[in-house]
Amino acid sequence: MNNTLRVACSQFPVRTDINANLKFIKKQIKFAAENEAEIIHFSECSLSAYAGIDFAEYTSDANQNIQKGIAAICEFAQLFNIWVIFGTHVFEGNMKKPFNCLFVINSQGEIVTRYDKRLLAGFDLDWYSAGTKPGLFEIKGIKCGLLICHEWRYPELYRQYYHLGVQMLFQSWYDGNYSEEEYREEGKDLGEVIPGFVRGNAANNKLWISGSNTCKKQQGFPAFICRPDGSIHGKLKRNISGVLIRQIDIDQQYSDLSSHLRDKVSRMSY
Template structure:
């Protein structure tokens, strides 16, 4: 097999980190049993998400959150599984936490953390501290990037990841409208990479979780009470030859502009825009 298997989780998120941690570990075991190398979880999975499960950060027991995270890291090592886990990340009081994705390696190590860069008005004014850097990491020769929810409204983030060589963008979210799916499919097709959407069970009727291929079509999609989808991403897939080996390289070349500047002409019929 030339590709690798990725698991996308669609769990029900609660306000109890103990319950959420147990759910995460259960789905990790299922992902490993399905020979997945990476499992992705939604925004706010471990702690719960503000306005939905969390009204005030003072209600969160951060010691429990840390303990559950450590148990998840230990299981990642046992299962030899990469985990991308949504959670609030506490800062030193009185600073608000980051809205984060923990990147846990198959050695059980926290190798990076993506902090949501573009926050909603409510998030930045009441709940979170913004981050400022993209995050990429490699698993078995495939490069992944991270984005969170409302960032889907900022196209330059997705083109930045294309320039960073990302082949699968992990988009974890707690969506509030159905057009979210349209935007995700557009970014996959425009940037010619996979977009994995991990969303909570609470929003399945609005937007189901799934893996979008580089041509903008679904490679897999969860529905109803489904909690996990395991799909192979494969850059050698014949059906994806055009977006991966033709369109993406050509668009990168075109974006530099040299091929167009070298073909510029000096012609009055070009400069005179009112001529017939």
């Protein structure tokens, strides 16, 4: 089996306008496919925009546009023969607060799975409902996992995916839309801390990690891909739309000085 995967990691300035977001998504799907990517990964809320930041209420018109957008992305995935991971919100039944989720669409335009953000930031609690299950799927025999934004703060989630046999993790952020002052006071530091923390968890859990982010100014950090040794495999420029494309070799071996103790320590009780 060929354990390689050509990954496209996106960033674009997510806006309130769902149709404008969809245009960016379609454009970048086409670009990724034309550059032989097998899967493209978009940011948190890349279709819907972010509740409480980009819009102040849920409307039936917006929900209808989201459903149309999901269908359009499925059609584009099939048209360009590429897998797509994108963020949006969805309501189920009579729920008052939707799930903040990632959809995984295969190259036949079929929904493979949906991951609902499990650990919500305090701000999120006013707008979203929490999911309960890890997000798992396979592409070309490679086991993949999903996380969303605030979940970077919990190393237990990365370790859970390690124990589930995940080799490639796709994590989507909405870490942008800072004012100049907010970026200076908070965003710049977080923009250094978050990728550093994620790189550490990649190395501690032998994970390839693709990190997609909105690049709406000011962006906290640019989209990136890191290897299982924690080193950066490529990143985009901050505040500029783009698609990072990298070949991932799952079988490539990296130095891992903790491999002889990882399983023992990760199952310790406190």
